[in-house]
Amino acid sequence: MTEAFGKGHHLHLIDGSAFIFRAYHALPPLTRRSDGLPIGAVAGFCNMLWKYIQDGTGPDQPTHAAVIFDHSSKTFRNDIYPLYKANRPPPPEDLRPQFPLTREATRAYNISCIETEGFEADDIIAALSCKARDAGGRVTIISSDKDLMQLVGGGVEMMDPIKGKQIGPDEVFEKFGVKPDRVVDVQALAGDSVDNVPGAPGIGIKTAAQLIQEYGDLESLLERASEIKQPKRRQTLIDHAEQIRISKRLVELDCDTPLDFGLDTLEVREPDPEALLEFLTRMEFRTLTNRVAERFGTAAPVITDAPAAASDAAPAAAELPPIDRSGYVVIRDEASLAEWLAEISEKGIVAIDTETTGLDEMRADLVGVSLCTGPGRAAYLPLGHVGEGISGDLFGGPALAEGQMAAERALAMLKPVLEDEATLKIGQNIKYDCKILARLGIRMASVEDTMLMSYSLNAGSHNHGMDELAELYLGHKCVPIKDLIGSGKSQINFAQVPIDKAAEYAAEDAEVTWRLWHRFRPELSREHVATSYELLERPMINVLAQMEMTGIRVDVGHLQRMSSAFAQKMAALEEEIHALAGGSFNVGSPKQLGEILFDRMGLQGGKQGKTGAYSTSAEVLEDLAAEGHDLPARVLDWRGISKLKSTYTDALPLHVNPETGRVHTSYSIAGAQTGRLASTDPNLQNIPVRTDEGRRIREAFIAGPGMRIVSLDYSQIELRILAHVAQIPALKQAFRDGIDIHAMTASQMFGVPVEGMDPMIRRRAKAINFGVIYGISGFGLARNLRIPRAEAQAFIDTYFERFPEIRAYMDRTIAEAKQDGHVRTLFGRRINTPGINQNGPAAGGAKRAAINAPIQGAAADIIRRAMARMPAAIAHLPVGMLLQVHDELVFEAEEGAVDDLIRIAREVMEGAAEPAIKLDVPLIVDAGQGANWAEAH
DNA sequence: GTACTCACG
DNA sequence: GACGTACGTGAGTACG
Structure with missing residues (x-):
């Protein structure tokens, strides 16, 4: 003592x-x-x-x-x-x-x-x-x-x-x-x-x-x-x-x-030479590293300028002994927890993982917390396990298993350490844990995420789930969760898993996370992605956790009324379709539909796909409908309604959280290869907008009493980025002058004046502009515009003639991908292109992806930068940021704050590239507001 | 579990 | 000259 x-x-x-x-x-x-x-x-x-x-x-x-x-x-x-x-x-x-x-x-x-x-x-x-x-x-x-x-x-x-x-x-x-x-x-x-x-x-x-x-x-x-x-x-x-x-x-x-x-x-303590030198080396402080090494009489680690080869990095992780679960501890009392917390505070760093009763962070209950402070040094703190074979207590709820601390007490002890900015908390997908703990009154500070580290390093190469990372980088196979809770119908929840079994699994997860962090951390700087990790990934954890927890209000009655109307329409259409087909069949089955259309009715439109099944895609059906066939036209109608009903009007009400009365999506930060977010459970990034009927679904996303929905979106952000990165003078000038970009393109290509332009010509130019972003091909453009392939190719040739910088950019990007194995966005985000040096048809896809990634990725970077700055910018207003849809941010604001919000949020969004990048074109943000999302958009 | 289809940017 | 193809997602349904 x-x-x-x-x-x-x-x-x-x-x-x-x-x-x-x-x-x-x-x-x-x-x-x-x-x-x-x-x-x-x-x-x-x-x-x-x-x-x-x-x-x-x-x-x-x-x-x-x-x-x-x-x-x-x-x-x-x-x-x-x-x-x-x-x-x-x-x-x-x-x-x-x-x-x-x-x-x-x-x-x-x-x-x-x-x-x-x-x-x-x-x-x-x-x-x-x-x-x-x-x-x-x-x-x-x-x-x-x-x-x-x-x-x-x-x-x-x-x-x-x-x-x-x-x-x-x-x-x-x-x-x-x-x-x-x-x-x-x-x-x-x-x-x-x-x-x-x-x-x-x-x-x-x-x-x-x-x-x-x-x-x-x-x-x-x-x-x-x-x-x-x-x-x-x-x-x-x-x-x-x-x-x-x-x-x-x-x-x-x-x-x-x-x-x-x-x-x-x-009390004053001597520095641990190893820890200190590790830090100084990682920061690449050459002089100081040598000085410190000299003082401790150890050899100074070498700081190289060039990124180390992957093979050099592997041994560092391999030096650790294989994962050994036998030393894991189960924390069952205050004294034991206090010891662990003291060790964590002293080390200033801990890997943490929470176990819960489900995957929905807004509904799941905490079952346990695992902690790891070093190889083999991990513990599991069970808090919500239920007893084996106990059906329930007097009040009908399941009785807690013995040998667990009172959850309230344990959380009170954990809180100061988890909220301490001076103690680093490492997690794998730690946004999940942040949300679970936030619902229990703990706002974790100083968090890092191994999933996001892997994403910064390896986007494009593989996914970033823990089991996958453990196998790839630690050569370790994790215990599958199925082994504990089963799968399918007989699946139990984690609270029902016996504590000892749960402890092994949970503590292992924490140790894997700890090891991955030590593996990735030095790699971030070696591979020149530390900045993109710090500025584009890490800030998303808190921003998104807050948005997801806020959620958005949904008018369930409106959706239910739409569902009923849809059901009636579908029934009528089904009857009509069956009559046209001369018999009853499942309209929702592409297989049955294909057989009806092509075998029984003898229409033209051959087989497709590996399975040999007929394609009945909208494209095929539209062609048949254009030839005057009624059945495919009715099926298209039916499908449109069926999609809206099953995916939106029926499904969304099921996602309303009973406690908050709102819908809480979950964003995956590391899901898309390009830096875009992906929204799941439910996906709120694909709510209909292109048709009038679909747009009515947006009316169901409403503001609270006295509030308004406010939407701000970037205008043409990807084309603006293209103009900047490909350095296209005509495009840059057009954006600076604020003129209609597609009309300008058409004018340049076909030599017609912008004034009084045929809408068809403008539409073609627009399709080409988008095609360029996707890595244009004659085939793709032809299909999109429904014109002969030769004609489409002629357009593309003209386009490249008028804007030769585009071709140069494409060639440059592909060369970069081939040489480095990755491309980068303006902001340093790295996207790996492993398929780029393949031969054959697959290479085409890889090339197009490589062309698209820096453009789509830079747009994603810009809105991430805006989102990272937004909470501080709007903190003084009675408003909340609710949703992100790639180039759009949706807010909820008290009526009196709408104008201030639009002014401030627009300023943040339009200035989001700076100061890192000064774009040659302005970023323009359009804003709208209303009682619901349809009005605001 | 895979294939197909379709909603979004 | 042929190969195949627009970029990036998630979810619901059918079907083996």
Whole structure:
């Protein structure tokens, strides 16, 4: 047991945020050589920490130390005064991804890393200082922040890390003209433009100090304000007494800020050379790595400039012993959980996995939590397992199995660690776990996701499910979930799995996740995808979790009425179809329909597909209908209605959550190869819009009482990206001039004026424009436009003649894919193209995919960037972001906030490419609003 | 479980 | 000269 903090001990408190900003501004904008990740502030921060550790020798060295950070969210001071720090600009874009890295750096140096939601670093420093002073110890605050000077005295002093100057009561007096205990009074009067503390107008530090010296303290001054001789000053103090009192509350630091740890846990520890060198190497700090290695007498790891070959990377993971489940622990009591949590806090990193009763995060209940802190070091915390063979308790609910902690208690213990920004939580598809825990009141902070890491590295090569990743990268076969819960009809839920069996499975998942993280993390920078992971993938976790939990309101009655109408229409159509066919058959069976059409009725339209079955696709049926056949025309009608009914009007009401009364889709971040999201359960990205009948389904997506649905979508975003990446002067100019892009294309191709253009000509040009994005082919265009293939090919030839840059872009992209095995978007997203060097027909598909990926992918990147920035931009409005449909964002807003929302969201969306990329064409966002999605679109 | 069809961008 | 083909998704239904 460590000794309690007290007399003879010396606590150093480092103001982490000040370190970061100082490092950021003091250094040029350094980037990591391998991938361009901005890293200057982290480098400066690490150098300062290292210097601090090296200097920490001699009689004045600390026995205890901690680095304290500001938590990113708002603090209680915003409740006192909403404008507090309101005029402070947001941190620079290239600094933001560095914040979590400075926490990692602190842990790598084995120094305690502290931050608390709702409090500023200054408050925590105050509380620790008071506690340490009261315990009889000494405190040195490493900072030059004047706001901390009120703490000086009684064994607490400050140290300016840059000037190397001690700050004691005398220096504080020099600065404020009063002793430390009256500093807050002076600050309350003088105000602070940087923090937007109002103070008293026209009174600065000099006057404030003079007044406080004269009247003793602020309250006496305000009470006796009428005695002040100078009339203007007197009036100011009388008029602004309340504002001054508020200012005092803003600047005053509170010794009673809650701390959930003891001072003794801050005892100074030697860095673990291995962990520290791993971090520094990963950051590619060459000089510092060598210096640290020298100090520990170990060989400095080599930092290469070139990405390591895949074969070089494999042995690192192979060095670990195979996964051994025998050492897994089941946590059944508080003491055991407390030990694990202490270990996690100390390591600052844990792999976590939640087990639940189902796959729907909005309905499933938590059954258990598994944790892993290292190879073979994993535990399972069962919380909701039901007893074997017990049908239920007196109240009809299933009885809990024995040997489990009370869930409420366990969650209360987990909460501070999971919410601690200084402890990294690694998950596989951690959005799922975030949502489950959020419903239990835990907002996880500092999360990483191995699924998204794999997606950044391997999109296009394979999928990113855990079992697949474990086999590919760890050579490990996971226990299939089927082995525990079965499948099909006899499937049970996870709560019914015996705890011991569940523990092995769950803890293994956590260990696999832990191992995958260690495998992928260094690879991200080696493969130059760390930036796309940090800026395009990781931010989606919280943004989407919030959107999914918000959900969208659906008018079930409207859908049910549509379903009934559809059922009647279908029955009538079925009768008609059977009469035309001369007998009854299943209209929904393509096989039966094909036989009726082509065998019995003898229509033309041969076989297709590997199975030899007739194709009865809309394309085929439309051709037959055009020849004058009624039956296929009626079948098309029937199919249209059947689709709307089964997929939408019947299915959507089943997805309404009984607790929220809303529909909560789930977005897969790593589902599509190009960076697009995919929406499932239900898919809200394919709600009909192209036909009037289908569009009525959108009327069922409604706003809450007093609210409106607001929709903003990018206009022609993919063509704009094409104009930029392929550098097509005519296209760029057209977008800059805001003219009709398809008409312009037609005009250029066919030599006709834009004014009074034949709609048919414009339609053809539009089809070609889209075709280009898809990797155009004569066959495809011919089919799309229903024109002869030769004609389509002639169009394409003309198009390439008029816009030769397009061909050059296509050739360039394919060459890049062939050479590198991947293509990249403007924003650095990497999409692998494994099939590109194949021969034969398959190569065509791979080429088209390679051409399309950078365009579709860049559009996906842009809307992701907008989504990542949106929550902060609209935080002050009574609005919520609900849906993303590739180029569209759907919101719900209080009526009075609609205009503000449109203005702000449009600004965020139109500026989303910047500052990373300055596009040569403007991005334009169209907006609409209404009582429902149909009106808003 | 696979094939077909069709809704979206 | 032939091969096949527009890019990216998810879900419902039939059928083996």
